Amino acid sequence: MPTTRSIITESPTSKFSKGEMPLRELGPNSVAIKIMFSGICHSDIHQARDEWFEGIFPMVPGHEMLGEVTAVGDAVKKFSVGDRVGVGTFVDSCRECEYCKMGRENYCLKGNVQSYNGRHYDGGETYGGYAQAIVVDENYVLSVSKDLDPAGAAPLLCAGITLYSPLKHWKVGPGMRVAILGLGGLGHMGVKFSVAMGAETYVLGHSPAKAADAKEFGAKEYLITSEVSDSHKNFFDVIINTTSADLDVDALLRMLRVGGSLVNVGLPGSDQTYNPFSLVTRLEEHRRS
Amino acid sequence: MPTTRSIITESPTSKFSKGEMPLRELGPNSVAIKIMFSGICHSDIHQARDEWFEGIFPMVPGHEMLGEVTAVGDAVKKFSVGDRVGVGTFVDSCRECEYCKMGRENYCLKGNVQSYNGRHYDGGETYGGYAQAIVVDENYVLSVSKDLDPAGAAPLLCAGITLYSPLKHWKVGPGMRVAILGLGGLGHMGVKFSVAMGAETYVLGHSPAKAADAKEFGAKEYLITSEVSDSHKNFFDVIINTTSADLDVDALLRMLRVGGSLVNVGLPGSDQTYNPFSLVTRLEEHRRS
Numbered sequence: 001m002p003t004t005r006s007i008i009t010e011s012p013t014s015k016f017s018k019g020e021m022p023l024r025e026l027g028p029n030s031v032a033i034k035i036m037f038s039g040i041c042h043s044d045i046h047q048a049r050d051e052w053f054e055g056i057f058p059m060v061p062g063h064e065m066l067g068e069v070t071a072v073g074d075a076v077k078k079f080s081v082g083d084r085v086g087v088g089t090f091v092d093s094c095r096e097c098e099y100c101k102m103g104r105e106n107y108c109l110k111g112n113v114q115s116y117n118g119r120h121y122d123g124g125e126t127y128g129g130y131a132q133a134i135v136v137d138e139n140y141v142l143s144v145s146k147d148l149d150p151a152g153a154a155p156l157l158c159a160g161i162t163l164y165s166p167l168k169h170w171k172v173g174p175g176m177r178v179a180i181l182g183l184g185g186l187g188h189m190g191v192k193f194s195v196a197m198g199a200e201t202y203v204l205g206h207s208p209a210k211a212a213d214a215k216e217f218g219a220k221e222y223l224i225t226s227e228v229s230d231s232h233k234n235f236f237d238v239i240i241n242t243t244s245a246d247l248d249v250d251a252l253l254r255m256l257r258v259g260g261s262l263v264n265v266g267l268p269g270s271d272q273t274y275n276p277f278s279l280v281t282r283l284e285e286h287r288r289s
Numbered sequence: 290m291p292t293t294r295s296i297i298t299e300s301p302t303s304k305f306s307k308g309e310m311p312l313r314e315l316g317p318n319s320v321a322i323k324i325m326f327s328g329i330c331h332s333d334i335h336q337a338r339d340e341w342f343e344g345i346f347p348m349v350p351g352h353e354m355l356g357e358v359t360a361v362g363d364a365v366k367k368f369s370v371g372d373r374v375g376v377g378t379f380v381d382s383c384r385e386c387e388y389c390k391m392g393r394e395n396y397c398l399k400g401n402v403q404s405y406n407g408r409h410y411d412g413g414e415t416y417g418g419y420a421q422a423i424v425v426d427e428n429y430v431l432s433v434s435k436d437l438d439p440a441g442a443a444p445l446l447c448a449g450i451t452l453y454s455p456l457k458h459w460k461v462g463p464g465m466r467v468a469i470l471g472l473g474g475l476g477h478m479g480v481k482f483s484v485a486m487g488a489e490t491y492v493l494g495h496s497p498a499k500a501a502d503a504k505e506f507g508a509k510e511y512l513i514t515s516e517v518s519d520s521h522k523n524f525f526d527v528i529i530n531t532t533s534a535d536l537d538v539d540a541l542l543r544m545l546r547v548g549g550s551l552v553n554v555g556l557p558g559s560d561q562t563y564n565p566f567s568l569v570t571r572l573e574e575h576r577r578s
Contacts, residue, residue, distance in 0.1 A: 052566075099547060107547045109523060234398060258388060258396045264565050271562040276553050
């Protein structure tokens, strides 16, 4: 069985070690990729530490892979050796359910095969991008322009699409006010995308030290969340929470305009609470008065 | 000062009594209405019992008023004596904010003047529909056809619009599956509207005895909520919660299709909880497995 040099964690409490891990056989539809860069995502930490669900160990995290095609199966049509490619958070889906058929494979009803800490439908474990190579079905490989800096492009495979998708879905553009909550790996991309889409963009957080970064990324203002929930009532069209911290959901809802959207892309491990009155503009006011 | 015969509650623990209560003076823009019918809404109970916020007592509840115009001010243009009219949950708004200007006065930024248990902008208390008459600015009076049964039409002023509005907003129609949670004053209207709009309509509840009513209103099936959250995963396009009970929010989210909507029109007095994973289809599956 082929193997590849990998960075491995043996258990939820282990440190990383280097070693050889199994690589999928090159099937007729698969693409072998030499991994040049792999992003580090907060969800890698959650999974390596078993904070979300029971993981499969040994684990090789990494789901923001950027590399070059080194071999292709006989039936591969979309890729050739030497192509610049990316692999994101999943490497297979059922291809038959309504969501797969409409190109929204991330909502596959059978459940996606996650790029690591998951199992292929044949039962084999998946190992991710903290490695020198990966073999993936061509349908789950993305073409990447060689004009992009490959190190900068890698995080687009998860952090990027995670922010781009809700901004696109909620039709962010000129005349809208967007708040990005948290200015980390996800947040800074959200700010850049939102600014590029023409929206008046703000960062919500709790670290005044990050204000300069926010401005540099194009944000109009860095706001301390706990201080502005009253002064910025009915203010934002879209708030995207990129943090996995416990939230004051009611305070965020209060800052939304009528018909606005609060999007959670950060995933706290614990339950969140909200008061139903916060969903009913003005009534909440009466209640508090 | 003019008065009108009313049904009054003196405190959150009082029984109702009958008496005379003040009536607004007939101004140039106001319409005097003889109330024929007034619906009884669960929110009347919440307010009469101070379950939402501190009420103004003595209180005359009632915000689903149906009646006939008995007098109009000199400047009134839309109504004449003898017209059949309705008054709903509010009797004034600022008329200047963005929401008032776009005809969504219910979201008035200054805060609506509630039909009862509220204050006019001049400070005067408002008294509602459990009375023989009311005087209201013509802009907050609605025209009602005399072809409608007035007793049946009264609850349309709150319960009706409360269900019609979200069904319309989420574009309910043929090919969609709608669940109405709870089959009371709100719920039965929701079922009828949803069926009339062409959606496959279900009732979610916990009382098998209500199954016959659900069918009679046109529902396809009456489902016991706690029994179907797994069998009906990814099933509904829209779920409207009409109850003010504490909810298993995660169970309801699990039943929604991708992009579906859970609408809360019932208002529990206490905080509700959800797990952020429930907003991320499939991941929640992984987590539970």
